[in-house]
Amino acid sequence: MNVRGPLLEVGEVREVSTRYGERDLVELTVRPDGGAREGERSEPSTRTGSGATREHADPVTVTLWGKWTHTAEHAEEGMELLVTDAERDDYGDREGYTTSSESYVVLEPDFLVDVTDVRSWVQCPRMYYLNKLSGIPLNYPVVKGTVVHEVFGDLLRGVNLEESIDDRVAEAGLELGLLGMEREEVADEVRRNAAAIQGWLNQGTLATDDDTSAGGENAAERDESGSADAGDGANASLSEWDGGPDESEWRSEYTLISPTFGIKGRADALRRGQPVELKTGKNTKRDPRFQDKIQAACYALLLRERGVDVDTGTLLYTKNTALDRGEESGDLSPAKEFSVGKGLLEFVVRQRNEIAAAEFDVSVPTGYEADATCEYCFEQDTCMVVSGRLDQESKAGQIGTALPEEEREYFDRTYRALEEERRETHAEYRKLWEQTAEERAADDRALIDLVPVSEEPIGDGRWRLTARKETDAVSKLREGDVALASDGDPASGHAELGRIRKLGDEVVVETDEPVELHRLDVYPSELSVSRMHTAVHDFVLKGDPDRKDVLFGRRDPAFADRSSAGGPYIDNNDAQNAAVERAVDAEDFALVHGPPGTGKTYTIARIVRALVERGDRVLLSAFTNRAVDNAVEALREQGFEDVLRVGTETGVRGDMQDLRLVTRGEPNDRAAKLNSAPVVAATTSSCGSRTMREQEFDVAIVDEASQLTEPGTLAAVNRADRFVLVGDHEQLPPVVRAENHLRESLFQRLIEDHPDAGVMLDRQYRMSQRIQAFSSREFYDGKLRPATPEVAGQTLADLGVDTADLPPELRDSVSFVDPNGTREGNANPVEADRVAEVVDAYVAAGVDPDDIGVIAPFRAQVAEIGRRTDVTVDTVDRFQGSSEEVIVVSFVATGDLSSPIFEDTRRVNVALTRAKKALCLVGDAEALATEPFYERMLEWARR
DNA sequence: CCTCTGCAAAGAGGA
Numbered sequence: 001m002n003v004r005g006p007l008l009e010v011g012e013v014r015e016v017s018t019r020y021g022e023r024d025l026v027e028l029t030v031r032p033d034g035g036a037r038e039g040e041r042s043e044p045s046t047r048t049g050s051g052a053t054r055e056h057a058d059p060v061t062v063t064l065w066g067k068w069t070h071t072a073e074h075a076e077e078g079m080e081l082l083v084t085d086a087e088r089d090d091y092g093d094r095e096g097y098t099t100s101s102e103s104y105v106v107l108e109p110d111f112l113v114d115v116t117d118v119r120s121w122v123q124c125p126r127m128y129y130l131n132k133l134s135g136i137p138l139n140y141p142v143v144k145g146t147v148v149h150e151v152f153g154d155l156l157r158g159v160n161l162e163e164s165i166d167d168r169v170a171e172a173g174l175e176l177g178l179l180g181m182e183r184e185e186v187a188d189e190v191r192r193n194a195a196a197i198q199g200w201l202n203q204g205t206l207a208t209d210d211d212t213s214a215g216g217e218n219a220a221e222r223d224e225s226g227s228a229d230a231g232d233g234a235n236a237s238l239s240e241w242d243g244g245p246d247e248s249e250w251r252s253e254y255t256l257i258s259p260t261f262g263i264k265g266r267a268d269a270l271r272r273g274q275p276v277e278l279k280t281g282k283n284t285k286r287d288p289r290f291q292d293k294i295q296a297a298c299y300a301l302l303l304r305e306r307g308v309d310v311d312t313g314t315l316l317y318t319k320n321t322a323l324d325r326g327e328e329s330g331d332l333s334p335a336k337e338f339s340v341g342k343g344l345l346e347f348v349v350r351q352r353n354e355i356a357a358a359e360f361d362v363s364v365p366t367g368y369e370a371d372a373t374c375e376y377c378f379e380q381d382t383c384m385v386v387s388g389r390l391d392q393e394s395k396a397g398q399i400g401t402a403l404p405e406e407e408r409e410y411f412d413r414t415y416r417a418l419e420e421e422r423r424e425t426h427a428e429y430r431k432l433w434e435q436t437a438e439e440r441a442a443d444d445r446a447l448i449d450l451v452p453v454s455e456e457p458i459g460d461g462r463w464r465l466t467a468r469k470e471t472d473a474v475s476k477l478r479e480g481d482v483a484l485a486s487d488g489d490p491a492s493g494h495a496e497l498g499r500i501r502k503l504g505d506e507v508v509v510e511t512d513e514p515v516e517l518h519r520l521d522v523y524p525s526e527l528s529v530s531r532m533h534t535a536v537h538d539f540v541l542k543g544d545p546d547r548k549d550v551l552f553g554r555r556d557p558a559f560a561d562r563s564s565a566g567g568p569y570i571d572n573n574d575a576q577n578a579a580v581e582r583a584v585d586a587e588d589f590a591l592v593h594g595p596p597g598t599g600k601t602y603t604i605a606r607i608v609r610a611l612v613e614r615g616d617r618v619l620l621s622a623f624t625n626r627a628v629d630n631a632v633e634a635l636r637e638q639g640f641e642d643v644l645r646v647g648t649e650t651g652v653r654g655d656m657q658d659l660r661l662v663t664r665g666e667p668n669d670r671a672a673k674l675n676s677a678p679v680v681a682a683t684t685s686s687c688g689s690r691t692m693r694e695q696e697f698d699v700a701i702v703d704e705a706s707q708l709t710e711p712g713t714l715a716a717v718n719r720a721d722r723f724v725l726v727g728d729h730e731q732l733p734p735v736v737r738a739e740n741h742l743r744e745s746l747f748q749r750l751i752e753d754h755p756d757a758g759v760m761l762d763r764q765y766r767m768s769q770r771i772q773a774f775s776s777r778e779f780y781d782g783k784l785r786p787a788t789p790e791v792a793g794q795t796l797a798d799l800g801v802d803t804a805d806l807p808p809e810l811r812d813s814v815s816f817v818d819p820n821g822t823r824e825g826n827a828n829p830v831e832a833d834r835v836a837e838v839v840d841a842y843v844a845a846g847v848d849p850d851d852i853g854v855i856a857p858f859r860a861q862v863a864e865i866g867r868r869t870d871v872t873v874d875t876v877d878r879f880q881g882s883s884e885e886v887i888v889v890s891f892v893a894t895g896d897l898s899s900p901i902f903e904d905t906r907r908v909n910v911a912l913t914r915a916k917k918a919l920c921l922v923g924d925a926e927a928l929a930t931e932p933f934y935e936r937m938l939e940w941a942r943r
Numbered sequence: 944c945c946t947c948t949g950c951a952a953a954g955a956g957g958a
Contacts, residue, residue, distance in 0.1 A: 114951090114952095115952095116951090116952070116953090136952085136953075136954090139954080140954090141953085141954040141955065142952095142953050142954055143953080143954095144953085144954080145952085145953040145954055146952070146953040147953090148953085149952070149953060150953095253951085253952095255950090255951085265951085265952090266950090266951055266952070268952090278953095279954085280953080280954070281954065281955065373957085373958070375957090375958085376956070376957045376958060377956080377957090378955060378956050378957090379956095476946090480949090481948095481949075482949055482950045483950095497950050497951080498950085499949095499950075523949090523950075525948075525949060525950075525951095527948070527949060527950085527951090528947075528948060528949085531948090623947065623948090624947065624948085625947095625948080648948095648949070650949085651948080651949075683947090683948070684948090685947080685948045685949075686948085686949095707946090707947080708947095712947090732945080732946085734946090734947090735945065735946040735947065736946095737946095826944075857944075857945075858944070858945080859944090859945080875944095875945065875946085876945075877944095877945050877946050877947095878945090878946075899944065900944060900945090901944045901945060902944095904945090907945075
């Protein structure tokens with residue numbers, strides 16, 4: 001049975017005499033909470049059948065024996081503890097449990113540690129930390145490694161070697177070019193690496209070719225071939241291994257997530273269910289490198305959890321080829337096998353527990369945790385510099401002077417906040433197995449009950465999976481997303497990551513391996529957290545001291561006078577012209593505050609042109625792909641085409657693909673394309689990528705900056721000498737999962753600290769006078785005004801609508817309707833009915849349905865309304881940045897406004913300012929009147 | 944409660 005729950009008490013390790021001799025033990029007190037967790041598969045847990053509720057669960061004593069006491073030494077009160085296969089061992093009058101020989105002890109199982117992190121932690125915990133801070137840099141061994149891995153996967157999928165090499169080298173074209181590599185020299189090297197793989201693969205194939213029954217009984221023959229020394233265990237696993245009919249021997253790239261051990265990762269390959277790790281290097285030693293074994297052992301652990309009887313790990317060192325081999329050095333065969341015993345698996349779990357414990361209190365590793373010797377460490381210098389600058393204790397020691405205290409404090413605070421974000425992401429992973437399929441679907445995080453139609457190979461070893469969606473279910477998933485395709489059970493069944501190509505009644509997903517597509521899940525990603533870490537690292541540890549003086553408030557931003565020579569830039573809008581001038585003159589940064597409809601995008605495009613005319617290289621960035629594309633579109637409308645759009649094919653809008661940097665191709669050519677572009681446009685997330693981190697610009701312009709966290713903004717800003725932030729802090733703030741200071745954008749901080757560095761665009765081109773009045777008064781001190789009399793006076797009549805054809809309550813350009821509905825969860829069906837009626841009334845009066853948009857605060861209500869009308873319905877958050885002639889807003893709430901979503905009135909500002917000519921608010925007057933802000937809104941709407 | 948991006952993983956040195 002499994003025991004799981006928060007630790008109430010952690011005892012001291014002591015040694016006792018047993019009939020087996022002296023042994024260590026430690027006693028822990030746990031309050032079991034297992035009964036409440038439905039996701040616990042297999043084992044019944046301690047609460048089951050006890051009848052007690054979770055709150056009243058009695059504490060139990062858990063005794064950890066032997067080496068598990070090591071984990072107890074890292075355990076603290078408040079951490080979650082899991083002991084698998086515990087045995088009942090009552091202790092006085094108290095319920096007690098003890099570890100058995102089958103047990104694993106897991107600390108904080110909800111904290112998901114990546115296999116590669118276990119690997120680096122084992123090498124040195126400090127290395128784990130440094131990797132987290134600085135990310136993986138762009139260097140040749142890493143890029144080559146990736147290419148060889150891809151080729152390996154292709155070989156397993158039956159792709160021709162030369163075709164694969166051509167293809168994969170071309171795919172890495174941009175990165176190779178930036179590294180100054182020629183295609184042929186890389187291809188040659190990859191070919192040499194692949195030869196080792198292929199030679200070894202052929203040995204394995206011979207063994208199975210002889211045995212056409214797909215079982216591969218004659219492993220003995222394989223053993224004779226020299227490299228393998230796997231015992232009978234490998235055979236035993238064959239019967240257990242359920243790889244499907246066509247893959248009795250090999251599988252490539254296997255995604256594994258373990259809820260029990262709190263480990264996730266992706267194995268390079270499985271051979272008869274046994275993990276194979278590829279290493280693009282040489283190992284002249286007899287045994288595999290220890291950290292390589294650790295990595296393979298992690299996969300073995302995760303596979304065993306799925307019932308595969310793994311006892312052997314294989315490491316494939318591709319540089320150990322016949323060419324390099326000394327005359328009789330038999331140890332240089334590429335494959336090194338090792339047996340995976342229980343002891344190694346337990347070691348892996350204990351190491352993983354150390355990581356989870358360190359992350360529990362967000363502590364910074366010192367290096368003393370490991371036996372590693374700093375003087376032989378490749379990273380010693382980096383390690384010492386980081387320790388010195390951040391004044392951290394470290395085994396390697398410190399060099400250099402510490403950064404000012406406020407910088408170190410900022411670094412620590414932000415680091416902690418980002419780790420909180422990571423935990424929230426882990427909570428998303430957890431839901432993959434804790435929630436039932438139905439709960440996931442209700443949460444909009446999965447499409448379930450798909451009916452598989454076909455699995456077809458589409459070349460390059462990829463597969464196209466097609467399924468039918470027989471319900472009108474909705475989810476957060478969108479075309480172009482990477483998602484987890486599974487046979488219905490993403491946690492313990494067969495699941496593959498793939499990209500969604502179609503998402504209608506027919507669902508199409510492309511994957512590396514075929515799966516019976518029954519279910520599609522949102523796959524959480526730690527990518528943004530990682531990129532924010534590196535952005536903060538680049539800013540604090542590698543950033544320009546001058547810039548830091550300004551951002552840490554030690555100096556005011558400076559402005560030169562360059563614009564009087566270059567301007568005026570815009571002659572019919574003083575504020576816009578002032579914004580361009582401010583941006584051109586900025587020595588450090590400028591801020592453009594753009595309320596709704598004030599021509600932000602146009603101004604941005606003008607700023608870009610003004611800077612390029614001066615000879616500056618410009619980075620044009622924004623939080624979303626949509627905003628980046630809009631900015632590029634504005635540039636094109638102004639006749640400027642010399643823009644390079646960096647981004648994924650699915651991220652970049654169709655009509656911008658011609659400007660997109662295709663990363664695949666001839667290395668020199670690709671690199672030159674990027675290096676020579678005077679304007680590069682990319683999302684802030686892309687700005688944190690390995691390739692973009694190598695690029696330098698004179699100015700970075702960031703749109704939607706008020707929706708970005710500070711580290712998110714830094715990812716773009718780090719790339720340039722000066723920067724311009726464009727945004728509106730009176731609209732939606734950054735969305736972060738955890739409650740912390742990341743909720744305030746850099747834009748907002750700077751505009752509050754340095755109002756003079758900013759220009760507010762005060763004339764809006766979108767809303768009629770009547771519609772904009774409330775927003776202007778409540779959010780912009782009454783300073784926002786219509787740009788022209790035409791804008792101010794626009795009405796539905798301009799669309800050919802006779803207002804007399806509308807019901808009386810909708811004739812004013814701002815109206816309010818109370819449908820007397822009732823909130824049910826996050827929806828309000830009666831209100832949804834009324835919203836649909838309102839929409840119909842506008843359409844009946846002659847408004848084009850394409851000119852109408854409906855906004856609701858909750859996705860549930862969006863879906864509810866969507867079932868009743870064909871016009872665009874979306875959440876506030878997704879409507880930001882766009883507008884419609886007519887907007888209908890559904891407030892959902894009845895009785896009171898008891899939901900956090902109503903607390904931030906900026907969301908309302910966004911909703912109300914999407915409308916040009918007519919705005920209808922649909923809600924419960926009584927509920928809205930409970931808050932002064934909403935009451936004022938009512939008064940305005942009902943005038 | 945709202946939402947964004949975007950697969951993950953890849954190398955190497957040496958008592």
